[in-house]
Amino acid sequence: MLKTAREAAEIIREHQDDSITIVSHMDADGISSAALMSLTLDRLNIDHQVKFVRMLYREVIDELELEKLTIFTDLGSSQLRNLRRKFKNNDIIIADHHSPQEEGWSRLTHFNAHLEGFDGVEEISGAGMAYLIAKELDPENKDLAALALVGAIGDVQNAWGKLRGYNQNIAKDGEEAGVLNRETDLLLYGRHTQPIFKALKNLTDPPIPGVSNTVEGCVSMLKDLDIPYKTKKGYRRPVELSDEEKQKLASELITRAITHVPEELTEYVPGLIIGKVHTLLNENERSMLRGADEFSTCINSTARHEQPLIGYEVAMGDRDVYYRSMLNLLKYHRRCIAEGMTYIDQNGLENGPEGYIQYFDASDVLKETFVGTIASLTIGHEKSDPYKPIVGIVKKDGSAKISARCSKLLFLKGLDMARAIRAAAETVGGEGGGHAVACGARVDEDKIPKFITEFENRLIEAA
Incomplete structure (x- = not known):
């Protein structure tokens, strides 16, 4: 694992006189990852800029500027096909923990948890991967371990009542640096x-x-x-x-x-x-x-x-x-949470065709960036069944943003929604991905019924 981290660190040193762009996922782990990497570059006096995206959809990649070095944190591994089209002739580093979908290429330094023998769902987050590069650049960066764990916890990697895998090593670094305390409570x-x-x-x-x-x-x-x-x-x-x-x-x-x-x-x-x-x-x-x-x-x-x-x-x-x-x-x-939960109070949830999932369409109430939050909170709502996944939908301009969430109990039982949502979205011509416990997709509005059926069937098959 550290070999690839060292390679990434060396690439950064080679570009220390260039302007570097960090592109990161727009969530807790992604923001932690970007901040951690940015602090690391600041300490080395390396000029850089930071950009956040919800997902590396094709149109989003088209809008990114080509730099001599671009560092993708907490995303990229699942969008290699889209990235290769634009970045194959430029140096890029991906520090990610999502499952990679394709092989890389010569100018890509692909630092991915799964490729290094770790489970990116349980054992290390995107911020953790960025942290390992930071520590290779300077061992004194151990004080950034606390920020790495903020990212891991943001991705529910403490669902077992504790952190697992390499996250434990990172926590130990934080304790040794005097920035973190962990105890049973x-x-x-x-x-x-x-x-x-x-x-x-x-x-x-x-x-x-x-x-x-x-x-x-x-x-x-x-x-x-x-x-x-x-x-x-x-x-x-x-x-x-x-x-x-x-x-x-x-x-x-x-x-x-x-x-x-x-x-x-x-x-x-x-x-x-x-x-x-x-x-x-x-x-x-x-x-x-x-x-x-x-x-x-x-x-x-x-x-x-x-x-x-x-x-x-x-x-x-x-x-x-x-x-x-x-x-x-x-x-x-x-x-916004109060408004969203009032909507659930008044409208309740609908069941999928097989009754295995529950969903709501809040297109006139929620922003698409907020539907995942309400889906998460609805798990504990009296009108929901905590033992069924919840899907939230927001439609806009002919497209639908879909967020899926499930309880920790279902996750611990082995439910993996990410694989199912990716396959279901691709079946209807859309894109999807994310984590086992929290994931999302974008599909055409008229494909929502078929998507719901495909997603539910794939979850049933995997159960």
């Missing part, structure tokens, strides 16, 4: 920022009877367990619980979840309640950037609203203008 989102009852209310994967989506139920459970949820100083946060309180709470949550989860999935429940959490030690104790999970959500929200450069600057270290812009964008993000 309750896997509650908002450990550093939210009241205990709110963090519990948002625990919907797996669904917890009497807890998920109900503040009253959370408060009642805490009272029954004799766990105070507020003091004279205000509401307590999950990080303020004692070890004894955490043990009592974990036991209750696991017991409740197991009684309502299909028997074949019960073995996964404890790992979704208790696991490794990652704290960024250089961030303020009550900051939304203190926990790696919240950090990834923050920068992902900027991408969802087509402002990835705000997330990029925050990931680069800005805690002033861009950080405040991100917080303002988060407020808007929450309003």
Whole structure:
């Protein structure tokens, strides 16, 4: 693995007097990847620019400028056919963890997790691949390990209650550099920022009877367990619980979840309640950037609203203008979530022809960059079935943006939607790809019914 990372590092050194372009995916992992690579080049005083794209569709590649060196982070491996057409005579580096679809060519330095013997779904993210190149350029770049893990967690590579594979090595680097702490704790989102009852209310994967989506139920459970949820100083946060309180709470949550989860999935429940959490030690104790999970959500929200450069600057270290812009964008993000979930409340979901998937069409309500967020949140909605994949659709100008999501339980059971969505999209003349737990496609609007049928059938065949 490190051999190819060294080759990529050497290519960068050869172009240190040239202007380099970084092209990255517009999500948490992609923004983390770009920021990590950009920080690395800054430290070497190498001039560069950064561009974010949702996907390397043919028309997107046509708009990219030809540079003496282009570095693609967190994307590229699945679009080699499109890239070869334009970049075959130029030096490019791809640092990616998605499954490659074709062979490379002479001027491509292809640093891909799967080609290096690692599972890009479980063991390392795009930011992790960029980190390995950064460390080859300078071993002192170990302090960037925390940012690499923000990318990995943004791609749900902690779905097992811990990070796996090379992510563990990266976490160790972060600990050694003094920028990261990892410990076993309750896997509650908002450990550093939210009241205990709110963090519990948002625990919907797996669904917890009497807890998920109900503040009253959370408060009642805490009272029954004799766990105070507020003091004279205000509401307590999950990080303020004692070890004894955490043990009592974990036991209750696991017991409740197991009684309502299909028997074949019960073995996964404890790992979704208790696991490794990652704290960024250089961030303020009550900051939304203190926990790696919240950090990834923050920068992902900027991408969802087509402002990835705000997330990029925050990931680069800005805690002033861009950080405040991100917080303002988060407020808007929450309003959009409320509108999206109100739509689900009022309209519900439709089932695929075979009843294996559920979907919604929010073309008049959501931006296409936001449909994946609502699809993710709908997994925990009372009108959805957490044991069926969810597909969100937004139509615009004759084309349809499609996002598919599934619960962690389905993912841990072995469901891989990425392969199915890619094949289904290609069958109807579109393009698709992504991750096992979160993926997307673009197809012609009139092909949506056929796509839904193809996607559902391929998932059934793979089950």
